[in-house]
Amino acid sequence: MSNPNPVTPEAIRRAPKVLLHDHLDGGLRPRTVIELADASGYVDLPTTDEAELGQWFTEAANAGTLERYLETFAHTCGVMQSEEALVRVASECAQDLADDGVVYAEVRYAPELFTEKGLSLDTVIQAVEAGFREGEKATGGKIRIGTLLCAMRQNARSAEIAEMAVRYRDHGVVGFDIAGPEAGFPPTRNLDAFEYLRQQNAHFTIHAGESFGLPSIWEALQHCGAERLGHGVRIVDDIKVDPDGTAHLGRLASYVRDRRIPLEMCPSSNIQTGAAPSIAEHPIGLLTKLRFRVTVNTDxxxxSGCSVSSEMAALVETFGYGWADLRWFTVNAMKSAFIGFDERLDLINNVIKPGYAALIDEAGRHPSEG
Structure with a gap:
């Protein structure tokens, strides 16, 4: 019997989804960028036409390198230097994600990037949290947002930001991350921050295995103790596939799969930064087949001109995934979130599984959620 609910882009948008890897300063509405620039006197935008600006961001990000991709953030961060701007951007972020069917999201940002006009780190964090609460309320409680505080790996403030993550962990902050260029800035440069977080029983993920290879992943896990890998694309370099399709996992790949270490995969972004050549050739296909703890994210x-729904739709079109696969990705993400076990279980049992139950028949159960 055919599924009466085909996996279409609009149906995917209505399905409950979970997002673990999304940057606040990478998700602004083009109109908001223009209006905030006008209000703050920021004059460096390449255009003030809404459609043209959205296209400019996507084209600039398509340069093919992580470094060029990161340059686009000069404009978004440039207009996010006031409390009012931070509240607005965070509120709109929550509303946009909820409109895309996201029921839980962990959104990350680097507080140090928004202090150019004198805001303190505390003020930045409090403004963002106020914006998220405002956005959650505006959606009628359809979404919950947890915050990850990022330290920029090329700077020397990771210990300070880690302390802020602990200070605000009862006020919306659920974890810590390091972001920025991987090459030349290994995660071990921040060992003091990670040791502090472990001592404080705090959660953290690490951007690793995107533009840099297996050593970045190995350091993030074995030296720093990362609970999740931001991207982790290059773990595929430790997997050999025979012509007949038989896969042989190396020691590190086996460790990542055996320990169920979540991979925060962002297909469209990975293509833009040169970490993968195309959706069809993206490691997510093989890693999903081998049952790594894969999650689907926007970055x-x-x-990237994307949403969680559009990322899932691209995977459906490319790999032929069905509702069971999308549910698997979603449950993987919810299991891997940095909120408490009871909260995760509640969302899985009372929101995610019922949401997919209407879209999947019993014969379509995924063989191995986890």
């Missing part, structure tokens, strides 16, 4: 919705 930067403005730069």
């Amino acid at each position: 930067n919705r403005l730069m």
Whole structure:
């Protein structure tokens, strides 16, 4: 019997989804960028036409390198230097994600990037949290947002930001991350921050295995103790596939799969930064087949012109995934979130599984959620 609910882009948008890797300063609405620039006197935008600006961000991000991709953030961060701007951007972020069917999201940002006009780190964090609460309320409680505080790996403030993550963990902050260029800035440069977080029983993920290879992943896990891998695309370099399709996992790949270490995969972004050549050739296909703990994410919705729904739709079109696969990705993400076990279980049992139950028949059960 055919499924009466085909996996269409609009149906995917209505399905409950979970997002673990999304940057606040990479998800602004083009109109908001223009209006905030006008209000703050920021004059460096390449255009003030809404459609043209959205296209400019996507084209600039398509340069093919992580470094060029990161340059686009000069404009979004440039207009996010006031409390009012931070509240607005965070509120709109929550509303946009909820409109895309996201029921839980962890949105990350680097507080140090928004202090150019004198805001303190505390003020930045409080403004963003106020914006998220405002956005959650505006959606009628359809979404919950947890915040990850990022330290920029090329700077020397990771210990300070880690302390802020602990200070605000009862006020919306659920974890810590390091972001920025991987090459030349290994995660071990921030060992003091990660040791502090472990001592404080705090959660953290690490951007690793995107533009840099297996050593970045190995350091993030074995030296720093990362609970999740931001991207983790290059773990595929430790997997050999025979012509007949038989896969042989190396020691590191086996460790990542055996330990169920979540991979925060962002297909469109990975193509833009040169970490993968195309959706069809993206490691997510093989890693999903081998049952790694794969999750589907956006990274930067403005730069990639994407949403969680569009990322899932691209995977459906490319790999032929069905509702059971999308549910698997979603449950994987919810299991891997940095909120408490009871909260995760509640969302899985009372929101995610019922949401997919209407879209999947019993014969379509995925063989191995986890």
